Structure formats: structure tokens, C-alpha cells
Amino acid sequence: MAALALGIFFLEVVPAFPRQITIHSEDQFNYARTRMQEGAYMRAVEEFERFIRLFPESPDVPEARCLMGMCYLEAHRYAEARESLSLVALPDATDPLAQKARFLMGESYYREQKPLKAANYFEQVFKDDPSEALRDAAAYRLGWARLRENRWQEASHSFRRVERKSPLYNSALELERMSLKGMGLPYKSPNQAGVMAGLLPGLGHAYAGRYRSAIVSFLLNGLFIWATVESFHRDHDILGGVLAFVEAGWYAGNIYGAVNATHKYNRKLQDDFRKRLNDRFNLRLIASRDGRWGLSLAVRF
Amino acid sequence: MHPTCRIFLMLSAGIMLFAHTQGICGEVHSPEPVDNEARGQGPDAGADTNVGVWLASFFRDHISAVDGSRCPSQPTCSSYSIKAFKKHGFFIGWAMMADRLVHEIDEWAVSPVRMVNGEPKIIDPVENNDFWWFQPDEKDEK
Numbered sequence: 001m002a003a004l005a006l007g008i009f010f011l012e013v014v015p016a017f018p019r020q021i022t023i024h025s026e027d028q029f030n031y032a033r034t035r036m037q038e039g040a041y042m043r044a045v046e047e048f049e050r051f052i053r054l055f056p057e058s059p060d061v062p063e064a065r066c067l068m069g070m071c072y073l074e075a076h077r078y079a080e081a082r083e084s085l086s087l088v089a090l091p092d093a094t095d096p097l098a099q100k101a102r103f104l105m106g107e108s109y110y111r112e113q114k115p116l117k118a119a120n121y122f123e124q125v126f127k128d129d130p131s132e133a134l135r136d137a138a139a140y141r142l143g144w145a146r147l148r149e150n151r152w153q154e155a156s157h158s159f160r161r162v163e164r165k166s167p168l169y170n171s172a173l174e175l176e177r178m179s180l181k182g183m184g185l186p187y188k189s190p191n192q193a194g195v196m197a198g199l200l201p202g203l204g205h206a207y208a209g210r211y212r213s214a215i216v217s218f219l220l221n222g223l224f225i226w227a228t229v230e231s232f233h234r235d236h237d238i239l240g241g242v243l244a245f246v247e248a249g250w251y252a253g254n255i256y257g258a259v260n261a262t263h264k265y266n267r268k269l270q271d272d273f274r275k276r277l278n279d280r281f282n283l284r285l286i287a288s289r290d291g292r293w294g295l296s297l298a299v300r301f
Numbered sequence: 302m303h304p305t306c307r308i309f310l311m312l313s314a315g316i317m318l319f320a321h322t323q324g325i326c327g328e329v330h331s332p333e334p335v336d337n338e339a340r341g342q343g344p345d346a347g348a349d350t351n352v353g354v355w356l357a358s359f360f361r362d363h364i365s366a367v368d369g370s371r372c373p374s375q376p377t378c379s380s381y382s383i384k385a386f387k388k389h390g391f392f393i394g395w396a397m398m399a400d401r402l403v404h405e406i407d408e409w410a411v412s413p414v415r416m417v418n419g420e421p422k423i424i425d426p427v428e429n430n431d432f433w434w435f436q437p438d439e440k441d442e443k
Contacts, residue, residue, distance in 0.1 A: 190433070205404075212406045220403070252392075253399020260400055263433040264411040 025055040029064065041071040062088045066101050069108075078108040099130040103138060110141060115148035126161070136166035140281055143175060147277070150270055152182035171280035178277055185269050190262040197258035201251065204258020208265050217254045224250055353386035353394045374405050375415075375422040384427045389435075397430060 032047030048068045052061055065088050072081035082105050089101035106121025122142035126135055139161040146155035156179045162172035188208060197204025202218030205211070224247035231240035361379035372378055381401050386394035405423065413424045 210404065210407050210410075213404050216406060217403050249395045249399050252396040253403060256393075256396040257400035257404050260430050260433070261404060261411075264429075267432075268411045 025058045029060055036071055041075045045071045062097050069104055073108055078112045081108045099125055099128055110145055115145040119145040136162045136168055140168045140172055147179055147274055152179050155179040182273055187266050188262045190259045193258040193262040194255050197255045201254045205261055208261035210261050220250050221254055351386045351391055353391045354383050357382040373423055374425045375417055388427055
């Protein structure tokens with residue numbers, strides 16, 4: 001009877017206790033990577049954060065931080081990517097993961113249109129003597145960063161450093177040759193534009209190919225100069241002074257505008273030139289041979 | 302009024318009218334995002350002792366406010382001018398303002414155009430016009 005009562009007690013009471021769920025670190029890690037693979041980058045970040053919070057002692061924590069950084073990169077959240085990656089790419093760390101994290105930090109600056117900062121990281125990765133694939137990728141990316149800075153010769157030199165056996169080699173070879181052509185683009189001289197604008201308002205704009213601006217600048221300056229001269233000529237000194245003051249602004253703006261227009265013309269020339277070059281580099285997540293997921297460099301064809 | 306002054310005023314009015322209809326200096330009240338810095342609420346809001354900032358603010362708040370939206374650029378010329386004055390001081394700001402009023406007529410050829418509130422706008426901020434001599438980020442990065 002007592003046993004029956006005890007049985008009834010457990011039948012009633014035991015289900016009321018919460019069920020305990022055991023999460024294995026590997027399951028949590030794989031779940032996060034699966035979210036990442038599906039392209040749900042911010043969801044993957046949440047899962048990686050959960051992994052780090054639940055298993056802070058796991059040896060996979062640095063890789064999780066690296067993958068988090070990559071998710072942020074794909075989500076265009078570059079500052080957060082660097083925040084995560086910087087915990088792996090410590091200044092004195094030389095392990096492969098730290099080198100990859102350093103490369104990814106460079107990539108974040110590159111994607112953020114900060115080629116100078118990006119180049120610093122790529123150069124450092126290249127000098128750290130990492131794996132061949134990473135070294136070639138760093139040289140290739142360094143070349144592109146130099147291209148964005150319009151440092152054509154340095155870009156060509158960087159592309160030359162990509163090894164022959166690298167899948168990026170053919171592209172690098174072409175870019176090595178093409179990048180030098182950036183020096184021979186039909187640039188216009190900002191100094192010349194400024195001098196021309198100073199001699200005749202509007203002429204500098206015309207030199208830069210902006211004819212409507214040239215006409216407006218010529219008319220505005222011509223009108224104000226004429227009115228200023230006439231005012232002084234007819235002894236309206238105060239009016240003449242005011243007009244001269246305003247004209248000084250138009251005249252300075254005319255010179256500034258001519259130089260500015262030429263720089264913009266040259267920038268567009270360089271941008272159009274770069275658009276014709278093919279970037280074969282792609283950073284994405286692929287499965288490695290042992291079934292583990294990791295960061296890998298791929299070539300886009 | 303002296304005949305010369307009258308002629309000058311008439312010509313000025315004519316040019317301004319032309320410029321206005323061509324979108325050269327047509328202005329403001331376009332529904333662009335609120336720019337606190339340009340509106341004097343940014344970190345350097347207390348430093349608005351610049352005459353240029355005052356003049357451009359006055360134009361934007363009291364003249365353009367009743368004028369309708371015609372500026373083809375983003376930010377509008379007055380907001381641009383305020384930023385230029387704040388960033389580079391009176392003299393360079395003035396030159397940049399004059400340049401902006403002149404160049405926006407054919408800026409579309411070299412600057413990106415995006416749809417803003419259903420209207421195509423030339424994206425032409427101050428940074429698009431001082432990039433060749435003022436790059437604080439890249440200098441800091443060195």
C-alpha cells in the first residue's frame with residue numbers, strides 16, 4: 001500500500017519538475033555555423049554569443065569570435081566585426097587563426113572604403129608569413145587596396161607577389177599588367193584648370209568639360225566685375241565695395257570650382273578604370289575535408 | 302536710383318531667376334533627412350559665430366522656407382554651405398558655397414544620383430568637394 005502511495009506521489013509530482021536540457025558545446029557551435037551558412041548572419045551572431053557565454057572555456061571560442069566577425073562583415077557592420085576580431089588578432093598572437101582574424105580586419109577596412117588602413121593589415125599579414133593561401137590572398141588584397149588609393153605601381157608590385165600555384169595567380173597576373181595602365185589615363189591638370197579659371201572665369205570649368213558651369217561662372221563673374229567697375233567709375237564707392245566683396249567670393253569659387261571639377265573628372269576616370277578590372281577574390285565559408293567548418297578563401301569565376 | 306544700379310539689379314534678378322529655374326540655386330525645404338550638425342545642433346553648435354553660417358542659416362530658415370523645393374542636390378545648397386563654413390571657416394567655406402551654386406547644374410555627370418523621397422537627387426556633400434585636399438580619416442589612419 002505504501003509502495004502504491006509512493007508510486008502515485010511520483011507520478012503526480014515528478015512531471016511538475018522542469019525538464020533539464022543539456023546543450024553540448026559542439027551542438028551549439030554547429031547550430032550557429034548552420035545559421036551563418038544559411039545567410040542569417042545576425043542570428044548566427046546571437047548563437048555564437050550564446051556559445052561564448054555558455055562555454056567560455058571552450059577551445060573553439062577564438063574561432064567563434066572569428067566567425068562572428070565574418071558574420072558582421074557580411075552584414076556590413078564593420079566596426080562590430082573589428083571589435084570581435086580584435087579579441088583574436090592580439091598584437092603578439094601568431095597562430096593561424098590570429099592571422100586570419102588580422103586579414104579579416106583588413107578586409108573590413110577594405111569594404112568600408114578605407115584602403116590605407118586595410119593595406120596596413122594586409123601588409124602585416126603578408127609579413128607574418130602565414131599559410132600560402134593566406135599570404136597570396138593578402139598580396140592580392142593589398143594590390144586592390146593600392147588600386148583604390150591610385151597607387152598603380154605599388155598595386156602592380158603587390159599583384160606580382162601572388163605565387164604561381166595560387167588560384168588567384170591568373171587574375172593577379174592580369175591585374176599586375178592592367179594596374180600600370182592607371183598611370184596613363186587621360187588625366188586633366190587641376191593646376192592648369194586653376195590658372196585658366198584665374199585668367200578667364202569659366203575657362204577652367206570648360207577645360208574640365210563642364211560647359212554649362214563655365215557659362216554660368218563666366219556670366220556671374222562678368223556681371224559682378226562690370227557692375228563693380230561701373231559703380232566705382234560713377235563714384236558709388238560703397239556699392240562698389242559691396243559688389244567687389246561679393247565678386248571676390250564668386251571669383252574664388254570659380255577658381256576653386258575649376259580645380260575641384262578637374263579632380264572630380266580625374267576621380268571618375270580612375271573609378272571607371274577600376275570598374276573594368278575584375279576582382280576574383282571572394283571570402284566565404286566552405287566546409288573543410290574533416291567536416292569542420294572554417295574560414296576559407298575562394299576564387300570567384 | 303542711378304541707371305547703372307538699376308541695370309545691375311535687373312540683370313542680377315534675371316540671372317537669379319535663370320539660375321533658379323535651372324536649379325542652380327533653387328533651394329531648400331526639400332524633405333531631406335534632418336541634419337543636426339547643419340542645423341546647428343551638432344557637436345560644434347556653440348561655435349556658430351561664423352558670419353557665413355549665420356547668413357546661410359538665415360537664407361535657409363527665412364527665405365527658402367517659403368520658396369519650395371527645387372534643389373537638385375542632397376544636401377541642399379544652404380545645408381551644404383553651413384557645413385562648409387563650419388568645416389573650413391569663412392573664406393574657404395565661401396568659395397565652396399560659390400562653387401556649389403555654380404557646379405550643380407552639371408554635377409550629375411560625375412556624382413551619384415539617388416532617389417530621395419521619390420525624386421532623383423545628386424549626392425553632393427561637402428566631402429565630395431574637398432576630398433582632394435582634406436581627408437581626416439585617412440590621415441588619422443597613417
